[in-house]
Amino acid sequence: xxxxxxxxxxxxxxxxxxxxxxxxxxxxxxxxxxxxxxxxxxxxxxxxxxxxxxxxxxxxxxxxxxxxxxxxxxxxxxxxxxx
Numbered sequence: 001x002x003x004x005x006x007x008x009x010x011x012x013x014x015x016x017x018x019x020x021x022x023x024x025x026x027x028x029x030x031x032x033x034x035x036x037x038x039x040x041x042x043x044x045x046x047x048x049x050x051x052x053x054x055x056x057x058x059x060x061x062x063x064x065x066x067x068x069x070x071x072x073x074x075x076x077x078x079x080x081x082x083x
Contacts, residue, residue, distance in 0.1 A: 007031060008042045015055040018080045022059045040065065055082065 002010070007030035015021050021029075023036040032038070036059075043053040044067050054073045058064045063083075066073035077083045 004030060004032060004035070004038065005042050008039050009046065009048075009051050012043065012053060012056060013051050015052055017052075018082050020055050020057045020077070020082050023056055023064065024059050026056055043067070055080075 008026060011026050011029045012021070023039045024033070026039045027033055027035040030039070039056070043051075043056060044065065046053055047067065054066055054068075054076045056064070063070060063073055063077070074083070
């Protein structure tokens with residue numbers, strides 16, 4: 001059985017370039033619909049460049065945090081034409 005962390009990373013890994021998902025949507029797809037804050041905690045610790053953590057945003061449309069800095073998150077999303 002996969003851990004919550006593994007499930008979250010698997011969901012986020014599938015977000016295509018130019019698209020975003022909310023923390024809540026990721027939590028739901030990972031099987032824990034009320035765990036959106038936990039999704040943020042998982043992503044904060046991930047530095048694997050294969051997992052596009054920058055593509056996960058808040059439900060209100062704001063960017064939220066990013067372990068490489070909010071400015072870098074915004075830059076990447078603009079580069080991918082996701083925002």
